[in-house]
Amino acid sequence: MLENIMLSLRGIRSHRMRSVLTMLGIIIGIAAIIIIVAIIDGATAQLKESMVGGTTNNVTLSFYEKETSMFWATEYDTSTSGPIPGITTISDEAYNNVLAVDGVDDATRIYGHEDGSQTVMYLGNSAYSNVYGIDKDYFNISSRRLTAGRLFTARDYEMSNNVAIISDTMAGQLFKNEDAIGKTVQIGNELFTVVGVVTKLVDYSEIQNLGDYYMNVGMLESIAFVPLTSWSGVAGYDDIQNIIIKVNDPDKIVSASTAAAEVLNNALPTSEYEYKSGTLTDDADSLKQITDIASILLIGIASISLLVGGIGVMNIMLVSVTERTREIGLKKALGAKRRVILSQFLTESVVLTSIGGILGVLIGIGISKIIGMIAGLPSAINIGAIALSVGFSMAVGIVFGLVPSIKAANLNPIDALRYE
Amino acid sequence: MILDLKGIYKNYKAGDVDVPVLKNIDLQVKEGDYLSIMGPSGSGKSTLMNIIGLLDKPTSGTYLFDGIDVSSQNDRSLSVIRNKGIGFVFQNFNLMPRETALSNVELPLLYAGIKKKQRREIASAALEKVGLADRMKFFPTQLSGGQKQRVAIARAIANSPKILLADEPTGALDSRSGEQVMELFSKLNSEGVTIVMITHEKVVADCANKIVVIYDGELMTLGEYNSRILRRQHGGDVNE
Numbered sequence: 026m027l028e029n030i031m032l033s034l035r036g037i038r039s040h041r042m043r044s045v046l047t048m049l050g051i052i053i054g055i056a057a058i059i060i061i062v063a064i065i066d067g068a069t070a071q072l073k074e075s076m077v078g079g080t081t082n083n084v085t086l087s088f089y090e091k092e093t094s095m096f097w098a099t100e101y102d103t104s105t106s107g108p109i110p111g112i113t114t115i116s117d118e119a120y121n122n123v124l125a126v127d128g129v130d131d132a133t134r135i136y137g138h139e140d141g142s143q144t145v146m147y148l149g150n151s152a153y154s155n156v157y158g159i160d161k162d163y164f165n166i167s168s169r170r171l172t173a174g175r176l177f178t179a180r181d182y183e184m185s186n187n188v189a190i191i192s193d194t195m196a197g198q199l200f201k202n203e204d205a206i207g208k209t210v211q212i213g214n215e216l217f218t219v220v221g222v223v224t225k226l227v228d229y230s231e232i233q234n235l236g237d238y239y240m241n242v243g244m245l246e247s248i249a250f251v252p253l254t255s256w257s258g259v260a261g262y263d264d265i266q267n268i269i270i271k272v273n274d275p276d277k278i279v280s281a282s283t284a285a286a287e288v289l290n291n292a293l294p295t296s297e298y299e300y301k302s303g304t305l306t307d308d309a310d311s312l313k314q315i316t317d318i319a320s321i322l323l324i325g326i327a328s329i330s331l332l333v334g335g336i337g338v339m340n341i342m343l344v345s346v347t348e349r350t351r352e353i354g355l356k357k358a359l360g361a362k363r364r365v366i367l368s369q370f371l372t373e374s375v376v377l378t379s380i381g382g383i384l385g386v387l388i389g390i391g392i393s394k395i396i397g398m399i400a401g402l403p404s405a406i407n408i409g410a411i412a413l414s415v416g417f418s419m420a421v422g423i424v425f426g427l428v429p430s431i432k433a434a435n436l437n438p439i440d441a442l443r444y445e
Numbered sequence: 446m447i448l449d450l451k452g453i454y455k456n457y458k459a460g461d462v463d464v465p466v467l468k469n470i471d472l473q474v475k476e477g478d479y480l481s482i483m484g485p486s487g488s489g490k491s492t493l494m495n496i497i498g499l500l501d502k503p504t505s506g507t508y509l510f511d512g513i514d515v516s517s518q519n520d521r522s523l524s525v526i527r528n529k530g531i532g533f534v535f536q537n538f539n540l541m542p543r544e545t546a547l548s549n550v551e552l553p554l555l556y557a558g559i560k561k562k563q564r565r566e567i568a569s570a571a572l573e574k575v576g577l578a579d580r581m582k583f584f585p586t587q588l589s590g591g592q593k594q595r596v597a598i599a600r601a602i603a604n605s606p607k608i609l610l611a612d613e614p615t616g617a618l619d620s621r622s623g624e625q626v627m628e629l630f631s632k633l634n635s636e637g638v639t640i641v642m643i644t645h646e647k648v649v650a651d652c653a654n655k656i657v658v659i660y661d662g663e664l665m666t667l668g669e670y671n672s673r674i675l676r677r678q679h680g681g682d683v684n685e
Contacts, residue, residue: 028555035543355539358500359600360528360556362521438500442539 026372033373036345037380047341048381050334051421055385055414056392057327062410063393065320082272083166084282085135086289088265089301114266119292123268126288128281131271133160136256136264143259145191145249146211147199154195154247156212158256158264164223166271174206174221177252181220185254190221192248212249215258223250268300331417334381335425342374342429346436353433354441367434374426375419382418386411446509447607447639448474448497453506455492466492468662470506474608474641479634481650482643483667484659490643491612493659497641498531498610499523511607528556532601536613538593540585540600546572547581550600557604571599575629591622598629602638609633611642615649627652 037044115134123132136158143156164176172193181188189210196205196219208219225246251259268289272281282302289300346353353366390406455467466489474480484490495501496508499515508515510526518526532553533539540549550568559567572581575595585593594614601609611630615623631652634640642653650656658670665673 039543351539352541355535355541356552356556357524358498358527358533359553360524360604362524362556365556439495442500442535 026368029369029372030376032369033376036373037377043341044377044380047337048334048377048384050330050337051378051381051418052334052385052388054327054331054334055382055418056389057330058324058414059386059389059406059410060393060396061320061323061327062407063389064396065316065323066407067393067397069316082130082274082278083269084272084278084302085267085269086282086286086300086302087267088298091297091299115268115289116292119289120268122288122292123270123285126270126281126284128272128274128277129270129285130273131162131166132268132285133163133166134253134266134268135159135163136253136260136266138260143212145195145199145247147208150199152195152198152247154249156249156251156259158253158259159250160253163250163269166269169223169225172222172224173204174219176221177250181252182254185258186252187215187217187255187258188220188252189217190223190250191219192246193222193224195247195249196222198247210249212251213259217249217251217255217258331421335378335421338374338378338422339425339428341377342370342426343432345373346370346429346433349433350436350441353436354438354443357436357438358442363434366436367430370430370433371423371426374430375422378418378422378425379415382415385418386414389414446473447476447478447511448472448641449507449509449512450497451507453493453496453503453508455489455496455501456504466662467496467503470659470664472497472657472664474639476607476639477634477637479630479640479652479654480642481653481656482641482659482664483645483647483650483656484643485645488659489662490645490659493664494610494612494643498533499527524556528553529604530607532598532604532606532609534594534597534601534609534611534614536616538585538590538597538617540593540596542585545582545584546577546588546596546599549585549596550603553600553604567603568599571603572596574602575599589622590618591625594618594622594626595629598626598633602633608639608641611640613644614642615644615646623649 120132120134123129137155143154144151145154145156146152159177161177161179161182164171169192171190174190176190177186177188180186189212191199191205191210199205199210200208205219205222209216210219211217256264268285270282270285272278279302286300286302293299356366390411393406450470450472453467453470453472454465456463456465458464470493482490482493492501496503499510502516511530513526515523515526540546541552544552547565547568550571551564554564554567569578569581572578575598577592577595577599580588580592580596583592585596588596594617598609598614601611609630614626614630618626627649630640630642634654640653642649644650656667658665658667660670660673
């Protein structure tokens with residue numbers, strides 16, 4: 026076997042130009058597959074990161090009107106009508122059920138209207154902002170980090186203290202260059218003492234749609250947090266609670282958030298409202314389908330190139346068999362069994378396509394790195410795709426080498442010896 | 446008896462007609478024999494050679510090679526017999542151009558499944574025997590015609606075959622090299638190697654212990670051949 030491989034390599038070296046041209050189809054096909062997979066993997070990873078929540082994998086399950094899929098507070102005027110009748114806060118039982126959902130690592134209950142319409146005022150300055158009533162474990166899930174002051178204490182929650190943590194953006198809006206800690210601000214109808222300032226690292230957990238995106242990331246991130254227990258001071262009544270879940274696997278984001286929403290909805294009385302994960306998770310899901318279809322299509326095209334490459338290999342192998350008719354005849358006369366001739370040509374074909382495959386992988390990796398650099402896409406080199414490509418090119422060698430090899434093995438030794 | 450051919454016929458199909466090439470050939474070759482088969486071109490000597498060499502099958506008749514009826518053997522066992530039983534020497538040497546002399550001689554040993562180290566030893570010994578100990582690492586293109594043919598002979602005897610089958614071994618050589626090859630054949634025969642050689646040159650055929658002639662597909666002694674030619678000439682046969 027090793028002998029055959031060495032023999033093949035010598036043969037390939039002695040016909041360098043021809044071998045490279047023969048391998049070209051395989052090289053192009055394999056390189057195309059590697060590039061396509063790398064780009065699609067990279068693009069998908071980037072999409073996931075920018076749309077679904079990146080490394081934090083957080084999804085907010087909010088309350089929507091069933092029929093219109095509108096955020097409840099957009100439709101329902103809380104300032105005049107109060108809470109939606111019959112709908113209460115998320116119970117501990119429902120919360121624990123959400124925690125038990127497959128893929129859910131952690132969850133925290135949160136109040137908030139998410140419409141950016143609440144005003145936070147300090148002396149003459151005011152900021153339109155989102156105010157959230159957060160639970161004790163909120164900062165375990167959120168990637169916001171404290172930059173000044175302190176977080177809420179257990180005592181703050183017990184006593185329903187009117188304390189607030191504000192985002193650095195809001196601190197800039199309200200206090201300019203002054204120290205925010207200890208200042209008193211008005212949120213809703215009540216006064217709150219600012220105890221901490223947080224900054225946002227990478228956290229897209231609040232983003233549910235493009236509007237949120239612009240509000241949170243694009244333009245302003247003017248946010249104030251108060252303890253969950255102090256929320257009634259902001260909203261004036263028992264409000265609808267949302268929940269943020271942290272999913273342990275990006276691929277489970279859609280399934281986990283759907284399951285968690287179902288758990289919450291089961292605990293609700295029948296109404297026109299329901300918990301739903303944001304629309305972006307659905308978008309991400311359908312985007313994934315699109316990229317899946319695209320990759321199947323592109324890999325299909327690349328496979329056709331491989332097929333054509335394989336036919337090229339078969340063609341050259343047939344030429345090679347004809348060229349070496351005398352050699353084959355001689356070998357048979359010297360006692361080479363049919364199998365020996367067969368394996369010699371088959372090895373040559375497989376060595377040829379394997380070298381093509383390996384070159385294709387190397388070129389593919391190179392090109393996808395270059396494309397990644399130019400387009401700013403993370404190009405993910407997929408080990409599975411590489412192994413599959415090399416395996417596939419070997420298979421092409423076997424499939425398309427078989428006909429020429431059988432032809433060689435079945436040559437009649439007299440005809441072969443007489444061949445000029 | 447190494448070769449025992451009885452009533453061998455070989456027909457080729459030319460369109461719908463069967464053209465007889467070999468007619469009722471009887472031939473026996475014993476161990477240690479040195480036989481020349483002569484014949485003009487088109488007489489069927491190459492066909493006979495192919496049948497003896499197990500490269501072709503007779504249309505009818507029996508052929509025992511070293512006691513084995515070859516008609517009952519499959520492709521695989523014929524390969525084994527060719528490999529271990531027969532050493533071929535061709536007119537145009539048929540060496541592998543990209544292999545050294547040593548590798549060329551090793552080839553039949555490789556097919557016999559002999560390990561590399563032993564292969565080297567046997568092949569080197571065979572090359573020494575034909576007087577090419579100093580040319581082992583040479584490629585065929587670096588060798589003269591006579592040297593190439595001696596490499597081919599070394600390859601033919603490497604597996605210690607029952608018989609050395611030579612097809613016009615001097616046909617592509619100048620007379621000096623041809624003589625060397627014939628000397629080598631005589632030496633090998635004196636050491637006990639059985640040789641069957643096809644040639645159309647009387648001088649070459651004379652090196653053998655025994656000469657037969659194939660003419661129009663029939664095998665005959667040199668005397669029978671001569672009298673037949675004479676008869677034809679007297680009968681005014683214009684076809685000859």
